[in-house]
Amino acid sequence: MKALLQRVSAAAVSVNGVEVGRIGPGLCVLVGIASGDLERDADRLADKMLNLRVFADDAGKFNYSLIDIKGEVLLVSQFTLLADTKRGRRPCFTEAAPPARAAQLFEYFVVRVRASGLAVATGRFQEHMHLEIHNDGPVTIMLDS
Secondary structure: EEEEEEEEEEEEEOOOOOOEEEEEEEEEEEEEEEEOOOHHHHHHHHHHHHHOEEEEEEOOOOOOHHHHHHEEEEEEHHHHOOOEEEOOOOOOOOOOHHHHHHHHHHHHHHHHOOOOHHHHHHHEOOOOEEEEEEEEEEEEEEOOO
């Protein structure tokens, strides 16, 4: 499982021109689910994401986590994070989990993050989405289970 975290001042996701999720300050997280990923991978990734200190204190040091600042989270399924680009010019996605399993594990991940008590918005699984991201910093970090 991979998660690309982007610290944001705001973010929104739309499907077919209709906004389906919006957050204020927090993290926009693109989530890629690989074949073989399990619930324990989602648990580990959720815990790391919620507690990773990527928010600055008054001195500008990364001392606060998403939980510390009571930030919001936008979770978007993103199978392209599993792209293999080692050969050729077209990405290969054979490492990505099959859609049915990926949907199940993504929903598990969403439930796990919501259990933190933070505000959580999501995109729509297997839909063409448009993201509006106001990256703050910019701060962008890749997590891998």
